[in-house]
Amino acid sequence: SAVISQKPSRDICQRGTSLTIQCQVDSQVTMMFWYRQQPGQSLTLIATANQGSEATYESGFVIDKFPISRPNLTFSTLTVSNMSPEDSSIYLCSGSGTVELNTEAFFGQGTRLTVV
Amino acid sequence: RKEVEQDPGPFNVPEGATVAFNCTYSNSASQSFFWYRQDCRKEPKLLMSVYSSGNEDGRFTAQLNRASQYISLLIRDSKLSDSATYLCVVRRGSTLGRLYFGRGTQLTVWP
Numbered sequence: 001s002a003v004i005s006q007k008p009s010r011d012i013c014q015r016g017t018s019l020t021i022q023c024q025v026d027s028q029v030t031m032m033f034w035y036r037q038q039p040g041q042s043l044t045l046i047a048t049a050n051q052g053s054e055a056t057y058e059s060g061f062v063i064d065k066f067p068i069s070r071p072n073l074t075f076s077t078l079t080v081s082n083m084s085p086e087d088s089s090i091y092l093c094s095g096s097g098t099v100e101l102n103t104e105a106f107f108g109q110g111t112r113l114t115v116v
Numbered sequence: 117r118k119e120v121e122q123d124p125g126p127f128n129v130p131e132g133a134t135v136a137f138n139c140t141y142s143n144s145a146s147q148s149f150f151w152y153r154q155d156c157r158k159e160p161k162l163l164m165s166v167y168s169s170g171n172e173d174g175r176f177t178a179q180l181n182r183a184s185q186y187i188s189l190l191i192r193d194s195k196l197s198d199s200a201t202y203l204c205v206v207r208r209g210s211t212l213g214r215l216y217f218g219r220g221t222q223l224t225v226w227p
Binding site: 030031033041042043045048092094096097103104105106107108109110112 | 120148150157158159160161162165203205207212214215217218219220
C-alpha cells in the first residue's frame with residue numbers, strides 16, 4: 001500500500017515564527033489534503049493541495065496563514081505562518097487516488113506542533 | 117448541524133464483549149462511507165468501507181441505512197487490541213473528493 005512520509009513528527013516553535021511541514025508519497029496520488037486535529041476533536045480540512053496550481057482552502061483558512069505547495073503528484077508542503085499558541089495542534093496530510101488503493105484515503109504520521 | 121455525528125463514547129467493555137457504534141450524516145448526497153481507526157497519537161487508518169448491502173470483515177460488521185442516513189459498526193468478541201478511537205467518515209460526490217470526519221468514538225477494551 002502507498003505510504004506518506006511526513007516531517008517533522010513534532011516541533012516546538014516560538015510565536016511569530018513559521019514552520020513548514022513536508023509530505024512525500026511513495027507513489028503518485030491524484031489528491032492530497034491537509035487536515036488539522038485538535039486533541040479529542042475530529043479532523044478539520046484546511047485545504048486541498050492542487051498539483052501545479054493554488055490550493056483550495058476551506059472556510060476559515062487562508063493562503064497567507066497556511067501557504068501550501070504541490071509541485072508534483074508525490075509531494076506537498078504546508079507552512080504554518082506567524083504562529084500563535086492557537087495554532088498548536090496536530091497537522092496531517094492525506095492522499096487518495098492511487099492505482100493500487102483506488103479511492104482509499106491514507107495519511108501521513110502527523111506533525112504535533114506546540115507554539116510557545 | 118455537523119456533517120457527521122457520532123456517539124460520543126467513551127465505551128469501556130470487557131474482552132469478548134460485543135459493542136456497536138452509530139453514526140449519522142446530514143447530507144443525502146453523500147456517496148461513500150468508511151470507518152477509520154485511530155490509535156492514540158497515530159494517524160487514522162482505514163478499517164473498512166461501508167457498502168449499501170452491509171459488509172463484514174472478520175469480527176467487524178458495517179451497516180448503512182441510506183433512508184435514515186445512518187451508519188453502524190459492530191465489533192464482536194472484542195480484543196484488547198481493539199482499543200482505539202473509531203472515526204465515521206463520509207465522502208460526498210466525487211470518488212476522490214474530500215472526506216468529512218465524525219468526532220470519533222473512543223473504545224477501551226479491558227481484560
